[in-house]
Amino acid sequence: MRESGVKERILDTASRLFYDQGYHVTGINQIIEEADIARASLYNHFPSKTDLLLAYLDNTHASWFEELDAFLKPVAGPRDKLLALFDFRIQRQRKFKYKGCHFNRIAAEASDDQEVLTRVKKHKQRFKDLIYELVSQIPERRSILNNDQLADTLFLLLEGGIAVGLMYRSSDAAEQSKQIAETIL
Amino acid sequence: MRESGVKERILDTASRLFYDQGYHVTGINQIIEEADIARASLYNHFPSKTDLLLAYLDNTHASWFEELDAFLKPVAGPRDKLLALFDFRIQRQRKFKYKGCHFNRIAAEASDDQEVLTRVKKHKQRFKDLIYELVSQIPERRSILNNDQLADTLFLLLEGGIAVGLMYRSSDAAEQSKQIAETIL
DNA sequence: GTCTATAAAATGATAGAC
DNA sequence: GTCTATCATTTTATAGAC
Structure with missing residues (x-):
């Protein structure tokens, strides 16, 4: 038994x-x-190995945002919440030994499978939507970048920092990304 | 025969x-x-499939920078050369059907192989070095970002734009990245 | 140097007993 | 529902003829 x-x-x-x-x-x-x-x-x-993969993606997507919600809860204000996104991902990368984003890894291997690609896009889009929402909540921001550009930049800084971290097995790049974010925010 | x-x-x-x-x-x-x-x-x-992979990486690395040199040759000035980096990668992605960076794809699949990882890092580092060099050549730049931060940001904008393009099979994100670069440069 | 034939192991998946 | 035994393919790699 x-x-x-x-x-x-x-x-x-x-x-x-x-x-x-x-x-x-x-x-x-x-x-x-x-x-x-x-x-x-x-x-x-x-039923198949592919179903196992899809279950993995769905499961990871759900727990990822659950953890993020819990992480952001005690943080006050949109600017600090945006910066906390960096900390959240740095913390997660440390936990997972700097192997990069779960979804990007799969996307590189199986992005021709539409069911896989749909889930990767869904995950990234929801993350991006959150960034847009937080950026729009910042009061009286004055910058050379408009809101959309700022949100895109933050998203790319986050994604890039994690991607580079994969190569060096460290969070150095992500920490630098956060510093840049602090400057432009 | x-x-x-x-x-x-x-x-x-x-x-x-x-x-x-x-x-x-x-x-x-x-x-x-x-x-x-x-x-x-x-x-x-x-001798083995791994050797074939390493030859692929070495070969791609060499031709990549040969093509880039040819692409940048007619462009004058560090600022325009930096912006041309975006065009170069967008052009290449179009040619290769938006499957992302050759090296990042392999890194996601085989980053535990040290010989593979070394080549990926070498490729990215040389690209980054070029960006740093061009940024340092910009005359009397005034920005909230220092040179290192600007170079890092440009690098991440480039990498991120290509990575997102993989998901949507388009160069939209890379075009947006270039617009942001034009703004902060 | 190129070829065909083959090896040994691993792959994803199924049948049928309990 | 879980199990063992087994299937047909495919995997990377080698042997030996030409």
Whole structure:
């Protein structure tokens, strides 16, 4: 007999391996071995490897914004909330060993799959919408950049900082991005 | 008999497939089939699939900067050259169907391989160095950003614009990035 | 140097017992 | 629902003829 939570253990293990190693390089064999479940149990819960990938993306998307909401809750004011976005992602990258954005990693590997691409876009769009919303809440801002440009710049600073961090396995670039953000905000 | 250029045909085919489909998803079988060469010929020129990947990265790195040099040659002045970097990458993305940066794609798939990571870092660093150099050549610039911050921002705007373009299969984000660059330069 | 044939292992997925 | 056994393919790589 096995303690319940088989489906959860499959998804957790697959999620970890997909992120750490990559999707295509992670085989079903490794997943069932490390999750310590039977081969057919996996296919019982997830009809195919692709379904497992989509579940991973959906699950990560949900927990990502849950964590973000909790992180932003104690922060007051749109400007500080925007800067907290940098801290949130830096903190997450530290936790995940600087392997970059979960969604960008998958996008690089499987962006031809429309179901995958849709989920990546949905995730990024929601993040971008949040940035736009916060920027619009800043009172009497005077800058050479208009609101849309500022929001785009902040988004790209965030994305870029994480992407570069992947190469150096550090948050240095993201910290620099935050400094730049502090200057232009 | 076969017209010469076997090695070149192998590398060209592999390069195209690695970029379009991804590295891990591209099998030796597909490469030898589309290059129309024999299995052992591939292993004669490239001892392993990894060697083929490294050759792809080295080759792409070289041609990338050759093309960039040619592109920048007729452009006068550091500011216009910096803006031309955006045009260069937008032009390249159009040519390659908006699949993102060759090196970032591989980094997402195989960044645990040190030989791969070294080449990705080398490529990005050289690009960054060029940006720093051009920024330093701008005469009497007055901005809220210092030179290092400006260079970092331009780099991240460039990288981010290409990365987002991958999701939407367009150069819209890169065009917006260029507009922002024009504003802050 | 290029070729065909083949090896050994891993891939995603299914059948059928319990 | 979970299990073991097995399937057909595909994977990277090698042997040996020409």
